[in-house]
Amino acid sequence: MLTQTGPRSMGSLPRGRHRVTFHRMTDASFPDDGSGYPRDLRGYGATPPDPQWPGGAKLALSFVLNYEEGGENTVLNGDKGSELYLHEVPGGSPVIGERNRSVETQFDYGARAGVWRVMRLFAQQGFHFTVYGVGRALELNPPVARAFAEAGHEVASHAWRWIDYHSMDEAQEAAEIVRCVETIERLTGTRPVGWYTGRFSPRTRRLVARHGGFLYDSDSYDDDLPHYVQVEGKPVLVIPYTLDNNDMKFAVPPGFGDPDGFERHLRDAFDLLLEEGRAGSPKMMSVGLHCRLVGRPGRARALQRFLAHVAAHRDEVWVTTRAAIARHWWQHHPPA
Ligand SMILES: [Zn+2]
Numbered sequence: 001m002l003t004q005t006g007p008r009s010m011g012s013l014p015r016g017r018h019r020v021t022f023h024r025m026t027d028a029s030f031p032d033d034g035s036g037y038p039r040d041l042r043g044y045g046a047t048p049p050d051p052q053w054p055g056g057a058k059l060a061l062s063f064v065l066n067y068e069e070g071g072e073n074t075v076l077n078g079d080k081g082s083e084l085y086l087h088e089v090p091g092g093s094p095v096i097g098e099r100n101r102s103v104e105t106q107f108d109y110g111a112r113a114g115v116w117r118v119m120r121l122f123a124q125q126g127f128h129f130t131v132y133g134v135g136r137a138l139e140l141n142p143p144v145a146r147a148f149a150e151a152g153h154e155v156a157s158h159a160w161r162w163i164d165y166h167s168m169d170e171a172q173e174a175a176e177i178v179r180c181v182e183t184i185e186r187l188t189g190t191r192p193v194g195w196y197t198g199r200f201s202p203r204t205r206r207l208v209a210r211h212g213g214f215l216y217d218s219d220s221y222d223d224d225l226p227h228y229v230q231v232e233g234k235p236v237l238v239i240p241y242t243l244d245n246n247d248m249k250f251a252v253p254p255g256f257g258d259p260d261g262f263e264r265h266l267r268d269a270f271d272l273l274l275e276e277g278r279a280g281s282p283k284m285m286s287v288g289l290h291c292r293l294v295g296r297p298g299r300a301r302a303l304q305r306f307l308a309h310v311a312a313h314r315d316e317v318w319v320t321t322r323a324a325i326a327r328h329w330w331q332h333h334p335p336a
Contacts, residue, residue, distance in 0.1 A: 040222075040229075043222065043223055043227065044223070044225065044227070048224070048225055048281060048283075049225070049333065050280070050281070050282065051225060051226075051282050051283075051284070051328075051329075051332075051333070052332050053282055053318050053328070054318060054328065055318065057277075057282065057316060057317055057318035058274055058277030058278050058282050058316045058317065059270070059273050059274050059277045059282055059283060059284070059285060059316065059317045059318070060282070060283075060284040060285070060317075060318045060320060060325055061270070061284075061285050061287070061310060061317055061318065061319045061320070062129075062130060062239075062284065062285070062286045062287070062320065062321065062322050062325060063122070063127065063129035063130070063286075063287045063289065063319070064129060064130050064131075064132055064196075064241065064286060064287065064288050064289065064322070065115075065118055065129050065130070065131050065132070065153075065289050065290075065291065066131075066132045066134075066158060066288065066289065066290045066291070067115065067131050067132065067133045067134060067137055067138060067144065067148075067158070067291060068086075068107075068110075068132075068134045068137050068158065068162040068290065068291075069107040069108065069110040069111035069115075069137050069140075069141075069291060069292060070107065070111060070134075070136060070137040070140040070141065071134035071135070071136035071137035071140075071160075071161050071162040071163075072085075072107055072162045072163070073094065073162075073163060074099060074100075074104060075097065075098060075099055076099065077136065077161065079163070080094075080096055080097070081094035081095050081096040081097065081098075081100075082094045082095040082096075082099065082100030082103050082104070083100075083103050083107065085251070085252075086248055086251045086252075086290060086292075086293065087103055087106040087107065087251060087292065088106055088251070089102075090251050090252055090253055091253075106292060107292055109291075109292050109295070109296070110290065110291030110292025110293075110295055111137070111140075111141050111144065111291065111292075113295065114290075114291035114292050114293075114294070114295015114296065114300075115144055115291040115295060117295050117297070117300050118289060118291060118294060118295050118300065118303070119147065119151060121300060121303060121304050121307060122151075122307070123151065124307075125307045125308070125310070125311050127307065127310070127311075127319045128151075128152055128153050128154070128319070128320065128321055129153050129154075129289075129321065130153070130154040130155075130156050130194065130321045130322045130323065131148050131153055131154065131155045131156065131158075132156055132157075132158035132196050132198075132218075133145070133148075133155045133156065133157065133158050133184055133192070134158045134159060134160070134161065134162045134180075135157070135158075135159070135160040135161075135176075135179060135180035135183040135184060136160055136161050136162075136183075137162065138155075138183060138184060138187050138188075139183055139187070142187055145184075145187035145188050146187070146188070148188060149188040149189055149190065153321070154193075154194070154321035154322065154323045154324075155184055155188045155190065155192055156192050156193070156194030156195065156196060156218075156322065156323070157177075157180045157181060157184060157192040157194065157195050157196070158180075158196055158197070158198065159176065159177075159180055159196075159197040159198070160176035160177075160179050160180040160183075161176065162198075163199065164199040165197055165199055165200055165201040165204060166199065166200075166201050166202075167201070168201055170203050170207070173201060173203060173204065173207055174207050174210075174211070177207055177208060177211050178211065180192075181211070181213070191213060192214075193213070193214055193215040193216070193323050193326070194214060194215060194216050194217075194218060194239070194322050194323055194326065195208045195214050195216070195217050195218065195219070196217075196218040196219055196241060197219055198219070200219045204219060205217060205219060205229075205231060205236065206231055206232065209231040209232065209234065209236050210232075214236075215237060215323060215326040215327065215330065216236075216237045216238070216239045216322060216323075216325075216326040217236050217237070217238055217239070218238070218239050218240065218241045218322065219241075220238045220240045220241065221240055221241060221242060221243060222238075222240050223238075223240045224240070224273070224283040224284055224285075225240075225283060225284055226238060226239045226240070226284065226325065226326070226329045226333075227240075228335045228336075235335035237326055237329055237330060237335075239284075239322050239325060239326060239329075240286070241286050241288065242285075242286040242287070242288055243288070244265070244269075245265065245266055245269050245285065245286060245287045245288065246287070246288035246289075247262065247288065247289050247290055247293040247294040247299065247303075248288060248290060248293065249262070250262065250293050250294075250299065251293060259298055259299050259301060259302035260302065262299065262302050263302040263303075263305055263306050266287060266306045267306060267309055269285060270285060270306075270309065270310065270313075273285050274313065274316065274317070277316070278316075284325065289303070
Protein backbone atom coordinates (compact mmCIF):
# COMPACT_ATOMS: atom_id res chain seq x y z
CA MET A 1 0.00 0.00 0.00
CA LEU A 2 1.39 3.34 -1.02
CA THR A 3 0.94 6.32 1.19
CA GLN A 4 0.46 9.92 0.17
CA THR A 5 3.81 11.67 0.36
CA GLY A 6 2.04 14.97 -0.11
CA PRO A 7 2.96 18.24 -1.69
CA ARG A 8 6.53 19.33 -1.14
CA SER A 9 7.56 22.85 -0.41
CA MET A 10 10.03 23.54 -3.17
CA GLY A 11 10.11 27.33 -3.43
CA SER A 12 10.37 28.35 -7.05
CA LEU A 13 10.55 24.91 -8.55
CA PRO A 14 8.34 24.53 -11.58
CA ARG A 15 6.91 21.22 -10.51
CA GLY A 16 6.33 19.14 -7.43
CA ARG A 17 3.82 21.44 -5.75
CA HIS A 18 0.74 19.95 -7.31
CA ARG A 19 -1.34 17.50 -5.34
CA VAL A 20 -0.14 14.01 -5.95
CA THR A 21 -2.69 11.28 -6.32
CA PHE A 22 -1.47 7.73 -6.20
CA HIS A 23 -3.11 5.09 -8.29
CA ARG A 24 -2.60 1.43 -7.75
CA MET A 25 0.19 0.79 -10.25
CA THR A 26 0.09 -2.06 -12.66
CA ASP A 27 3.15 -3.46 -14.34
CA ALA A 28 4.92 -0.46 -15.80
CA SER A 29 6.90 -0.08 -18.97
CA PHE A 30 9.56 2.58 -19.21
CA PRO A 31 8.50 5.16 -20.18
CA ASP A 32 4.85 4.30 -20.61
CA ASP A 33 3.51 6.83 -23.11
CA GLY A 34 0.59 4.74 -24.28
CA SER A 35 1.91 4.40 -27.84
CA GLY A 36 2.25 0.64 -27.81
CA TYR A 37 6.00 1.01 -28.43
CA PRO A 38 7.08 3.36 -25.70
CA ARG A 39 10.48 4.42 -27.00
CA ASP A 40 11.34 7.70 -28.70
CA LEU A 41 13.78 6.77 -31.43
CA ARG A 42 13.51 10.10 -33.26
CA GLY A 43 14.20 12.75 -30.65
CA TYR A 44 15.30 16.10 -32.05
CA GLY A 45 16.37 14.45 -35.30
CA ALA A 46 18.50 16.41 -37.77
CA THR A 47 17.69 19.78 -36.25
CA PRO A 48 18.32 19.88 -32.49
CA PRO A 49 17.34 23.16 -30.83
CA ASP A 50 19.87 25.84 -30.01
CA PRO A 51 20.13 25.48 -26.23
CA GLN A 52 21.07 29.17 -25.88
CA TRP A 53 23.54 28.38 -23.13
CA PRO A 54 24.37 31.33 -20.86
CA GLY A 55 27.01 33.71 -22.18
CA GLY A 56 26.75 32.23 -25.66
CA ALA A 57 28.68 29.13 -24.55
CA LYS A 58 29.32 26.58 -27.29
CA LEU A 59 29.15 23.63 -24.92
CA ALA A 60 27.70 22.87 -21.49
CA LEU A 61 29.91 20.48 -19.53
CA SER A 62 28.59 18.55 -16.54
CA PHE A 63 31.00 16.56 -14.41
CA VAL A 64 29.38 13.96 -12.17
CA LEU A 65 31.13 12.50 -9.15
CA ASN A 66 29.43 9.29 -8.06
CA TYR A 67 29.55 8.91 -4.28
CA GLU A 68 28.67 5.26 -3.61
CA GLU A 69 31.22 3.84 -1.19
CA GLY A 70 29.57 1.97 1.66
CA GLY A 71 26.24 1.76 -0.17
CA GLU A 72 27.32 -1.22 -2.29
CA ASN A 73 26.43 -4.86 -1.77
CA THR A 74 27.80 -6.27 1.47
CA VAL A 75 26.43 -8.46 4.23
CA LEU A 76 26.98 -5.42 6.48
CA ASN A 77 24.03 -3.82 4.62
CA GLY A 78 21.96 -6.99 4.90
CA ASP A 79 22.75 -8.18 1.37
CA LYS A 80 23.38 -11.77 0.33
CA GLY A 81 27.01 -11.21 -0.56
CA SER A 82 29.82 -8.94 -1.65
CA GLU A 83 29.91 -6.35 -4.43
CA LEU A 84 30.72 -7.45 -7.96
CA TYR A 85 30.90 -4.17 -9.87
CA LEU A 86 33.28 -1.26 -10.41
CA HIS A 87 36.33 -2.16 -8.44
CA GLU A 88 39.85 -3.15 -9.52
CA VAL A 89 39.14 -6.79 -10.37
CA PRO A 90 36.32 -7.09 -12.91
CA GLY A 91 34.53 -10.38 -13.31
CA GLY A 92 34.52 -13.14 -10.76
CA SER A 93 31.63 -13.84 -8.48
CA PRO A 94 30.48 -12.38 -5.18
CA VAL A 95 31.39 -13.94 -1.87
CA ILE A 96 28.07 -15.15 -0.46
CA GLY A 97 27.19 -14.98 3.20
CA GLU A 98 30.32 -13.28 4.46
CA ARG A 99 32.33 -10.13 4.04
CA ASN A 100 34.87 -9.65 1.26
CA ARG A 101 37.46 -7.40 2.83
CA SER A 102 39.43 -7.07 -0.41
CA VAL A 103 36.44 -5.54 -2.19
CA GLU A 104 35.31 -3.54 0.84
CA THR A 105 38.67 -1.86 1.24
CA GLN A 106 38.80 -0.98 -2.47
CA PHE A 107 35.55 0.89 -1.93
CA ASP A 108 36.86 2.34 1.34
CA TYR A 109 39.72 3.95 -0.59
CA GLY A 110 37.27 6.09 -2.55
CA ALA A 111 35.67 7.41 0.64
CA ARG A 112 38.89 7.88 2.60
CA ALA A 113 41.31 9.22 -0.03
CA GLY A 114 39.91 9.35 -3.57
CA VAL A 115 37.06 11.77 -2.90
CA TRP A 116 39.38 14.34 -1.37
CA ARG A 117 41.85 14.12 -4.27
CA VAL A 118 39.09 14.64 -6.84
CA MET A 119 37.76 17.61 -4.87
CA ARG A 120 41.23 19.18 -4.79
CA LEU A 121 41.62 18.82 -8.58
CA PHE A 122 38.28 20.55 -9.20
CA ALA A 123 39.02 23.27 -6.65
CA GLN A 124 42.29 24.02 -8.47
CA GLN A 125 40.30 24.89 -11.61
CA GLY A 126 37.33 26.43 -9.80
CA PHE A 127 34.90 23.96 -11.41
CA HIS A 128 31.74 22.64 -9.78
CA PHE A 129 30.31 19.17 -10.28
CA THR A 130 27.16 17.27 -9.53
CA VAL A 131 27.42 14.51 -6.95
CA TYR A 132 25.34 11.42 -7.54
CA GLY A 133 24.99 10.68 -3.86
CA VAL A 134 23.95 7.26 -2.64
CA GLY A 135 21.99 7.95 0.55
CA ARG A 136 23.50 5.09 2.54
CA ALA A 137 27.04 6.07 1.48
CA LEU A 138 26.61 9.70 2.54
CA GLU A 139 25.05 8.61 5.83
CA LEU A 140 28.26 6.67 6.53
CA ASN A 141 30.50 9.69 5.83
CA PRO A 142 28.83 12.97 6.91
CA PRO A 143 32.07 15.01 6.64
CA VAL A 144 32.16 14.29 2.90
CA ALA A 145 28.51 15.34 2.52
CA ARG A 146 29.26 18.60 4.35
CA ALA A 147 32.37 19.19 2.24
CA PHE A 148 30.39 18.80 -0.99
CA ALA A 149 27.87 21.38 0.23
CA GLU A 150 30.49 23.80 1.52
CA ALA A 151 32.40 23.66 -1.77
CA GLY A 152 29.21 24.56 -3.67
CA HIS A 153 28.78 21.26 -5.50
CA GLU A 154 25.28 19.96 -6.27
CA VAL A 155 24.30 16.78 -4.44
CA ALA A 156 21.71 14.83 -6.43
CA SER A 157 20.09 11.52 -5.44
CA HIS A 158 21.76 8.31 -6.59
CA ALA A 159 19.16 6.16 -4.82
CA TRP A 160 19.33 4.93 -1.24
CA ARG A 161 21.57 1.98 -2.12
CA TRP A 162 24.07 1.22 -4.90
CA ILE A 163 22.27 -1.91 -6.00
CA ASP A 164 20.08 -3.19 -8.81
CA TYR A 165 16.50 -1.97 -8.33
CA HIS A 166 14.99 -4.08 -11.13
CA SER A 167 13.30 -6.60 -8.91
CA MET A 168 12.68 -4.49 -5.84
CA ASP A 169 9.15 -4.40 -4.49
CA GLU A 170 7.38 -1.19 -5.50
CA ALA A 171 6.49 -0.01 -1.99
CA GLN A 172 10.06 -0.53 -0.82
CA GLU A 173 11.48 1.39 -3.77
CA ALA A 174 9.09 4.28 -3.08
CA ALA A 175 10.13 4.29 0.58
CA GLU A 176 13.82 4.30 -0.38
CA ILE A 177 13.28 7.37 -2.59
CA VAL A 178 11.85 9.21 0.42
CA ARG A 179 14.68 8.01 2.65
CA CYS A 180 17.39 9.08 0.18
CA VAL A 181 15.94 12.56 -0.28
CA GLU A 182 15.53 13.10 3.47
CA THR A 183 19.07 11.88 4.18
CA ILE A 184 20.70 14.14 1.59
CA GLU A 185 18.74 17.14 2.83
CA ARG A 186 19.69 16.41 6.44
CA LEU A 187 23.39 15.97 5.65
CA THR A 188 23.88 18.79 3.13
CA GLY A 189 21.18 21.28 4.13
CA THR A 190 19.69 21.22 0.64
CA ARG A 191 17.01 19.06 -0.91
CA PRO A 192 18.26 17.17 -3.95
CA VAL A 193 16.64 18.30 -7.23
CA GLY A 194 18.11 15.61 -9.48
CA TRP A 195 17.65 11.86 -9.66
CA TYR A 196 19.80 9.03 -11.05
CA THR A 197 19.40 5.43 -9.90
CA GLY A 198 21.61 3.78 -12.50
CA ARG A 199 20.27 0.25 -12.28
CA PHE A 200 16.71 1.56 -12.22
CA SER A 201 13.55 -0.54 -12.20
CA PRO A 202 10.66 -0.28 -14.66
CA ARG A 203 8.91 1.70 -11.91
CA THR A 204 11.67 4.13 -10.94
CA ARG A 205 10.86 7.07 -13.18
CA ARG A 206 7.19 7.01 -12.24
CA LEU A 207 7.90 6.69 -8.52
CA VAL A 208 10.41 9.56 -8.67
CA ALA A 209 7.93 11.75 -10.57
CA ARG A 210 5.18 10.93 -8.07
CA HIS A 211 7.46 11.79 -5.16
CA GLY A 212 7.90 15.20 -6.79
CA GLY A 213 10.26 18.06 -6.16
CA PHE A 214 12.80 17.12 -8.81
CA LEU A 215 14.02 19.36 -11.62
CA TYR A 216 15.46 16.52 -13.65
CA ASP A 217 15.81 12.77 -14.10
CA SER A 218 19.12 11.44 -15.46
CA ASP A 219 18.23 7.75 -15.83
CA SER A 220 18.78 7.90 -19.59
CA TYR A 221 21.63 7.87 -22.09
CA ASP A 222 19.61 8.82 -25.15
CA ASP A 223 20.78 12.26 -26.32
CA ASP A 224 23.30 15.12 -26.24
CA LEU A 225 20.65 17.56 -25.04
CA PRO A 226 17.99 17.63 -22.31
CA HIS A 227 14.46 16.82 -23.36
CA TYR A 228 11.04 16.25 -21.82
CA VAL A 229 9.08 13.06 -21.40
CA GLN A 230 5.52 12.75 -20.17
CA VAL A 231 4.96 10.80 -17.00
CA GLU A 232 1.32 10.40 -16.08
CA GLY A 233 0.45 13.51 -18.05
CA LYS A 234 3.15 15.74 -16.59
CA PRO A 235 6.46 16.77 -18.14
CA VAL A 236 9.66 15.36 -16.69
CA LEU A 237 12.95 16.88 -17.81
CA VAL A 238 15.46 14.22 -18.78
CA ILE A 239 19.13 15.20 -18.65
CA PRO A 240 20.85 12.24 -20.29
CA TYR A 241 23.94 10.80 -18.60
CA THR A 242 26.83 8.83 -20.09
CA LEU A 243 28.46 5.45 -19.68
CA ASP A 244 31.20 6.15 -22.22
CA ASN A 245 32.76 9.39 -20.90
CA ASN A 246 32.97 7.51 -17.65
CA ASP A 247 35.80 6.12 -15.56
CA MET A 248 33.64 3.04 -14.92
CA LYS A 249 35.15 1.73 -18.15
CA PHE A 250 38.38 1.13 -16.27
CA ALA A 251 36.47 -1.60 -14.45
CA VAL A 252 34.38 -3.22 -17.18
CA PRO A 253 35.73 -5.10 -20.20
CA PRO A 254 36.37 -3.83 -22.81
CA GLY A 255 37.13 -0.53 -21.18
CA PHE A 256 39.98 1.89 -20.79
CA GLY A 257 43.19 -0.06 -20.44
CA ASP A 258 45.22 2.97 -19.44
CA PRO A 259 44.67 6.54 -18.25
CA ASP A 260 45.89 8.00 -21.56
CA GLY A 261 43.05 6.25 -23.35
CA PHE A 262 40.55 7.68 -20.85
CA GLU A 263 41.96 11.19 -21.24
CA ARG A 264 42.01 10.97 -25.04
CA HIS A 265 38.40 9.75 -25.10
CA LEU A 266 37.25 12.67 -22.94
CA ARG A 267 39.28 15.18 -24.92
CA ASP A 268 38.02 13.89 -28.28
CA ALA A 269 34.40 14.00 -27.12
CA PHE A 270 34.93 17.51 -25.76
CA ASP A 271 36.68 18.77 -28.92
CA LEU A 272 34.11 17.29 -31.29
CA LEU A 273 31.15 18.68 -29.34
CA LEU A 274 32.87 22.06 -29.11
CA GLU A 275 33.26 22.04 -32.91
CA GLU A 276 29.56 21.31 -33.31
CA GLY A 277 28.80 24.20 -30.99
CA ARG A 278 31.01 26.59 -32.90
CA ALA A 279 29.25 25.47 -36.08
CA GLY A 280 25.90 26.56 -34.62
CA SER A 281 24.61 23.50 -32.76
CA PRO A 282 25.79 23.60 -29.12
CA LYS A 283 25.42 20.42 -27.06
CA MET A 284 25.82 19.16 -23.55
CA MET A 285 28.55 16.77 -22.39
CA SER A 286 28.51 14.62 -19.27
CA VAL A 287 31.56 13.04 -17.63
CA GLY A 288 31.05 10.32 -15.01
CA LEU A 289 33.62 9.83 -12.24
CA HIS A 290 33.97 7.53 -9.23
CA CYS A 291 36.04 8.31 -6.13
CA ARG A 292 37.54 4.80 -5.90
CA LEU A 293 38.43 4.68 -9.62
CA VAL A 294 39.59 8.09 -10.88
CA GLY A 295 40.58 9.00 -7.31
CA ARG A 296 43.56 6.62 -7.63
CA PRO A 297 46.58 8.79 -8.43
CA GLY A 298 47.51 7.18 -11.74
CA ARG A 299 44.05 7.94 -13.11
CA ALA A 300 43.68 11.25 -11.28
CA ARG A 301 46.66 12.48 -13.30
CA ALA A 302 44.65 11.93 -16.50
CA LEU A 303 41.66 13.76 -15.01
CA GLN A 304 43.96 16.61 -14.01
CA ARG A 305 45.17 16.92 -17.62
CA PHE A 306 41.63 16.86 -18.98
CA LEU A 307 40.53 19.57 -16.54
CA ALA A 308 43.45 21.71 -17.74
CA HIS A 309 42.33 21.17 -21.35
CA VAL A 310 38.81 22.29 -20.42
CA ALA A 311 40.18 25.29 -18.55
CA ALA A 312 42.04 26.39 -21.68
CA HIS A 313 38.60 26.78 -23.33
CA ARG A 314 36.86 28.51 -20.43
CA ASP A 315 35.62 31.36 -22.60
CA GLU A 316 33.60 28.98 -24.80
CA VAL A 317 32.43 26.34 -22.33
CA TRP A 318 29.86 26.45 -19.52
CA VAL A 319 31.21 24.09 -16.84
CA THR A 320 28.29 23.70 -14.50
CA THR A 321 26.00 21.44 -12.50
CA ARG A 322 23.07 19.47 -13.81
CA ALA A 323 20.75 21.50 -11.58
CA ALA A 324 21.91 24.70 -13.33
CA ILE A 325 21.40 23.10 -16.74
CA ALA A 326 17.93 21.96 -15.66
CA ARG A 327 16.95 25.44 -14.44
CA HIS A 328 18.19 26.91 -17.72
CA TRP A 329 16.18 24.39 -19.72
CA TRP A 330 12.93 24.85 -17.80
CA GLN A 331 13.27 28.62 -18.21
CA HIS A 332 14.41 28.89 -21.83
CA HIS A 333 12.85 25.75 -23.29
CA PRO A 334 9.62 25.21 -21.35
CA PRO A 335 7.59 22.10 -22.19
CA ALA A 336 5.12 22.54 -25.04
ZN1 LIG B 1 26.87 5.51 -9.93
